[in-house]
Structure formats: C-alpha cells, structure tokens
Amino acid sequence: MVCALQAVAGLGPRRPRRAYGFMNGPMVDARAVHKHFGALHVLKGVDLRVAERELVFVIGPSGSGKSTLLRCLNRLEEPSSGSVVVDGIDILDPRTDINHARQRIGMVFQSFNLYPHMTALGNVTLALRLVAGKSRGEAEALGRAALERVGLADRAGHTPGQLSGGQQQRVAIARAIALEPRVMLFDEPTSALDPELVGSVLEVMRALRESGMTMIVVSHEMGFARNAADRVVFMDAGAIVEEGPPVAIFERPAHERTRAFIGQIQRH
Amino acid sequence: MSTWDRFAETFFNAKVMHRYLPDILSGVVVTIELALLVVVTGIGAGLALALLRSLGIRPLNWLIIGVVDLFRSLPPLVVIVLIYFGLPSAGLAPSGFVSTWLSLAFVLMAFSEEIFWAGITSVDRGQWEAARSTGLSFGQTLMNVVLPQAFRLAIPPLTNRTIAITKGTALGTVVAVTEILGQASSAMSNSYNPSPLMMGAAAYLVLFLPVVVAARFIETRFAWKR
Numbered sequence: 002m003v004c005a006l007q008a009v010a011g012l013g014p015r016r017p018r019r020a021y022g023f024m025n026g027p028m029v030d031a032r033a034v035h036k037h038f039g040a041l042h043v044l045k046g047v048d049l050r051v052a053e054r055e056l057v058f059v060i061g062p063s064g065s066g067k068s069t070l071l072r073c074l075n076r077l078e079e080p081s082s083g084s085v086v087v088d089g090i091d092i093l094d095p096r097t098d099i100n101h102a103r104q105r106i107g108m109v110f111q112s113f114n115l116y117p118h119m120t121a122l123g124n125v126t127l128a129l130r131l132v133a134g135k136s137r138g139e140a141e142a143l144g145r146a147a148l149e150r151v152g153l154a155d156r157a158g159h160t161p162g163q164l165s166g167g168q169q170q171r172v173a174i175a176r177a178i179a180l181e182p183r184v185m186l187f188d189e190p191t192s193a194l195d196p197e198l199v200g201s202v203l204e205v206m207r208a209l210r211e212s213g214m215t216m217i218v219v220s221h222e223m224g225f226a227r228n229a230a231d232r233v234v235f236m237d238a239g240a241i242v243e244e245g246p247p248v249a250i251f252e253r254p255a256h257e258r259t260r261a262f263i264g265q266i267q268r269h
Numbered sequence: 270m271s272t273w274d275r276f277a278e279t280f281f282n283a284k285v286m287h288r289y290l291p292d293i294l295s296g297v298v299v300t301i302e303l304a305l306l307v308v309v310t311g312i313g314a315g316l317a318l319a320l321l322r323s324l325g326i327r328p329l330n331w332l333i334i335g336v337v338d339l340f341r342s343l344p345p346l347v348v349i350v351l352i353y354f355g356l357p358s359a360g361l362a363p364s365g366f367v368s369t370w371l372s373l374a375f376v377l378m379a380f381s382e383e384i385f386w387a388g389i390t391s392v393d394r395g396q397w398e399a400a401r402s403t404g405l406s407f408g409q410t411l412m413n414v415v416l417p418q419a420f421r422l423a424i425p426p427l428t429n430r431t432i433a434i435t436k437g438t439a440l441g442t443v444v445a446v447t448e449i450l451g452q453a454s455s456a457m458s459n460s461y462n463p464s465p466l467m468m469g470a471a472a473y474l475v476l477f478l479p480v481v482v483a484a485r486f487i488e489t490r491f492a493w494k495r
Contacts, residue, residue, distance in 0.1 A: 077398055103404040114399035118417045127413060128403035173399070180403060 026089075028053045028184050028215045034073055034083035036066070036239075043069050044080070045239040049217075051184070056216045058226040058247070061236035062262055067219045070236070071186050074217070075106040088183040104132055107177030111189040113169040115161040121148060121172045122157040125179045133180060147179035148172070151205045167198030171205050184215040191222055221266055227251065235259045282464040289456040289465045296452030297472050299366070303448060304435040304476070306370050311377025312431065318378065319385035323411060333382070340379035345437045348372035353444040365444035377434045384426050388419030421491040428484035432477060449473065 029051040036044040043066045051057050059067045072078040074085055076092050076099055085092040090102050115124050122144050129140035148154050151171035161169050170190055177185060187206070191199045203225050210216060210229050220226070226233055226247050233250040235242045237258050243250065254260045270278075322333050340348070353368035363371065392415045400410040439450035453469030 075402055077402060100401075100404045100406050103402055106402070108399075108402040110395060110399060112393075112395050114393070114395035116396065116399075116414055116418075118421070127400075128405055131409050131413065132404035176399075176403065 026086075027051055028055070028088055029074060029217065030084075030086040031070070031074060032084045034070065034085065035081045036069055036073060036078060037081045043239050044073070046083070047236075047239070047241055049234065049241070051215060051217055053183075053215050054213045055231045056210050056218065056229055058230040058233045059217065059219045059236060060221060060226070060233060060262070060266075061242075065236040066239040067236050068188050071108075071188050071217060071219055074186060075103050075108055077108075100132060104128070104180045105183040107174075107180065107182035107185040109170070109173050109177055109185065109187045109190050111192050113161070113166070113173045113193070115169050115173055115176075117161050120158050120160055121153060121164065121175075124161070124172055125176045128176070129179055143179055144175075147175040150178065150208070151175045152201070165198060166194045167201045170194065170202045174202075174205055174209070178209065178214075182214075184217065185209065187216065187218040187220065189219055189221075191220060223251065223266065235262065237262070280463055280467050282460075282462050285456075285460045285462045285464040286468055289452075289460065289468065292452045292456055293449065293465060293468045293472060296447060296449040296469070297476070299446065300438050300448040300472075300476065303366065303370055303373075303438045303441065303446070307373040307377055307435055307438070308431055310370075311374040311434070312381045312427070314374065314378040315381025316385050318382040319389060320411070322382070322386055323389055337379040337382050340375045341383070343376075345372055345376050345434070346440050346443065348375060349440055349444055365441060365446040368444050369438065369441035369446050373434055373437050373440075376437070377431065380430045380434070381423075381427055384423045384430065385419060388421075388423035389415060391422055392418045417491075424484065424488050424491055428481070428488075432480060435480075436473070436477070 027050040031047065031049040034044050034047045047070055061067050069078055073080045074087065080093065088105050091097055092102060122141065125144035125147050126140040129135045129143055130137060135143065145154060145157060148157055151174050153168060153171055156164060156168060191202050194202065203222060207229055230247045232244055233247045234244040235250060242256050243259055251263055254263055318333050322330050349368055349372040352363060352372055353365060356363055396414050397410055400414045438448050441448050442451040449469045449472050453465045456465035457463055
C-alpha cells in the first residue's frame with residue numbers, strides 16, 4: 002500500500018506496469034474537478050487520487066460537496082470542468098461509452114434505491130442481463146453468488162418491501178458487486194439505517210475491503226473509518242481541506258475547520 | 270292494473286324488448302368494436318407521447334403539451350362533429366364510426382399521456398440513478414425500472430378515464446353510428462316505449478362491469494409485495 006501511495010504521489014521507484022494489476026496510474030484520478038449548479042459553486046477544483054485496493058473515507062459537513070464529488074466520478078453529475086479517469090478510462094470523454102464504463106464503478110446510495118417491483122435476485126441480475134449480456138441462467142448464478150457474499154442467499158425471492166433497511170442496503174451492495182466493478186462508491190450507506198442495522202452493512206463493507214476492492218466511502222462512521230480506512234479526506238465548502246491516515250485526521254487534525262468538525266461529530 | 274304493472278309495462282315491456290333485442294345486440298357489437306379500437310389506439314398513442322416527452326426535447330414537448338391540452342379541454346362531441354363535418358372539406362370523408370373512433374381516441378390519448386407522464390415523473394429520481402449507475406442506458410432504465418413503477422401509479426386514474434371515455438361511444442349517435450344508445454333511442458321512438466332504453470342500460474352494465482373488475486385485478490397484480 003505504501004508503494005502504491007508513493008506511486009500515486011509520484012514518489013519512489015516507478016513500478017512495472019501491471020504489478021498488482023496496477024496499470025497506468027491510480028484506480029481513480031480526478032483532477033481539478035469543478036461543479037456549478039447555477040450560481041452555486043459546489044466543487045472548487047477538487048483533486049482526488051485513489052490507488053488500487055485503497056479505501057478512502059470522505060468526511061465533511063453537509064453541503065461540503067462530498068456527495069457531488071462521488072457522483073462526478075461515475076458521471077451521474079457532469080462536472081463543469083476538470084478530468085476524471087477511472088481504471089484508465091476517461092469518464093468525461095464524450096467518446097467514452099459511459100454505460101460500459103459504469104459497470105466498472107459500483108455505487109451504493111443512502112436510500113438504497115432498490116427496484117421495488119423486483120425480487121432481490123431480480124435487482125441483482127437486471128444489469129447482468131441487460132448490460133453485461135449474460136443469459137438468464139448465468140445472471141441468476143452470478144446474482145445468487147453476489148447475494149451469498151452479502152449474506153442474503155436465503156432472501157433471493159424477497160421483494161425490497163419485505164426486507165429490513167440493512168438487508169436492502171446489502172442487496173444494493175450485491176447489485177453493484179455482481180458486475181465485478183473495479184471500484185465501489187458508497188454515498189452515506191448507513192445514514193438511513195436504524196442504529197442496530199448499521200453493523201451488518203459495515204461488516205459486508207469490511208469483507209469487501211478485505212477482498213481487495215478499491216473503495217471511496219462518504220460516511221461519518223468514524224469507528225469504521227478508524228479500523229478500515231487507509232486515508233481520510235476532509236472536505237469543506239467544495240474543497241479538500243486536508244487528508245491523511247485516519248489516526249492523524251481524527252487525533253491531530255492540522256486545520257481549525259477539521260478540528261471543529263471532528264469535535265462536533267464525536268460529541269454525538 | 271296496479272302501479273307496478275304499469276311501471277313494468279312501460280319500462281320492461283316483454284313484447285317490445287323481444288322485438289328490439291336483435292337491434293340492441295347489433296348495437297352492442299358496434300359499441301364493443303368502437304370501444305376496443307378507442308382503448309387500444311388511445312392508450313397506445315398516449316403512452317407513446319409520454320415516452321417521447323420523457324426524451325426531454327423541448328420543441329417536441331411544447332408540441333405534445335399543446336396537443337394534449339387541446340384535446341383535454343374540448344368536449345368529445347365537438348371533436349366528433351369537427352371531424353365528421355369538417356374533414357370532408359379537406360377531401361376526406363370519414364364515416365360516423367371512424368369519426369367517433371378518432372375523436373375518442375384523441376381524447377383518451379391526451380388524458381392517458383398526462384396520466385403516464387405523471388406516473389413517470391413521480392418515480393423517485395434515485396431509481397434512475399441506481400439503474401444508470403449499473404450501466405443501464407436511458408431507454409433500458411425507462412423500460413425496465415421506471416415504466417413498471419409508473420404503470421402501477423397510472424392504472425387507477427387510467428381505468429377511470431378509459432371507462433368515462435369509452436362510454437362516450439354513445440356520442441356516436443349524433444353522427445349516425447348504430448351503437449347501443451343509437452339503437453335503443455331509435456327503437457324507443459319507433460315503439461313509443463322506453464323499454465329498449467332499459468335494455469341499452471343493461472347492455473352497458475354487462476359491458477363495463479367486467480372492465481371495472483378487470484381493472485381491480487390488474488391493480489392488485491401490479492401492487493408489489495410488502
């Protein structure tokens with residue numbers, strides 16, 4: 002990991018191509034990303050580089066632009082300017098087949114967004130059939146395997162309405178990982194959950210992290226960040242204020258704004 | 270003769286009913302044909318317009334909204350008369366049947382477009398985002414994720430509208446369409462007795478009650494398990 006980080010920062014010896022599957026650079030390389038919503042300047046030139054297998058936590062007050070940044074990475078939001086390269090693919094290039102590229106970028110939402118008219122298995126297999134071009138049989142086998150990974154093999158035939166929030170979020174994770182993405186984006190995955198259901202989702206995320214998935218997580222689950230994150234990025238007012246290892250950010254924040262924010266969320 | 274006998278003699282006169290039954294039945298056939306045509310083409314065109322509108326091409330949407338608002342505001346009778354008496358001056362001479370069909374289909378198209386559109390726009394934005402984030406295209410998302418949910422929301426208002434507008438087949442009378450009400454009212458004036466009208470009413474019940482029941486069935490089918 003240290004080597005990977007050095008490579009990202011342009012430090013250390015240049016690694017041979019494809020070492021650890023590390024191809025031409027970081028898994029996610031966002032540079033000078035700006036986003037305007039009308040007169041509102043939501044992202045003010047954000048740079049974010051994430052190495053393969055790295056887990057980056059993005060924290061910050063609401064309205065700081067962290068969700069928007071995440072959504073710029075798979076072009077759910079079109080950045081006003083800047084560049085976004087994921088797994089070597091220029092996401093913002095109009096010639097890029099964005100639907101194809103999005104298979105490599107899994108996303109999990111705060112409100113789960115499962116398809117209510119389909120079973121858990123139906124949710125997981127839809128893109129496998131329509132985007133990855135799998136037959137129904139193949140898709141179902143892969144879908145069941147994905148549900149197995151999130152511990153919900155026995156809920157394949159349930160509709161979202163019959164599942165708890167935690168189970169729904171795990172199905173949403175299965176829906177994303179079934180496509181074998183190269184990177185996973187989590188947008189406040191546990192914020193809509195009752196406290197007793199948070200653990201099961203974090204457990205799935207931890208297992209995913211251990212399997213070597215590159216992950217970018219917008220969340221305030223500080224305990225999880227401390228244990229699992231390689232790096233914590235603090236954003237405020239559309240810009241990255243500071244970043245570093247979790248211990249450094251949580252215990253010895255360099256900036257006053259970071260300190261104030263960390264103090265606020267730890268008081269609750 | 271008791272009051273009841275007089276009432277029965279007037280409204281449920283067996284002789285008159287027997288005599289005009291064939292006319293009423295042929296009216297039923299015409300009404301069914303007309304209603305099926307109106308429902309299939311009207312709802313089909315309404316859905317097509319709603320789908321076109323979801324593409325978000327601005328000039329096209331203005332056009333769609335204009336057409337839809339026009340047909341929602343005009344009384345169907347006016348549309349029938351305009352088509353039947355107006356189109357001949359453009360060199361086309363649609364029959365009363367075709368005029369009634371086209372008019373009611375346009376009106377149903379207008380209402381069903383609005384109903385489908387309302388259904389599409391009320392599907393949560395997160396559904397679009399989730400589907401698009403897994404790589405589904407706009408069209409795939411619309412067809413597989415959004416429309417099934419929009420249909421579920423659209424079915425109750427759509428049923429109401431469909432029944433109201435198919436009952437408008439009775440307006441065909443004014444352009445000499447021999448549907449149920451047309452047959453019944455001419456039988457009524459020929460026999461000086463309102464019994465045929467009662468038969469007509471019975472025929473409407475027999476036709477539309479199953480439609481209402483079928484609609485309930487579809488509503489429960491489209492409701493997903495909770």
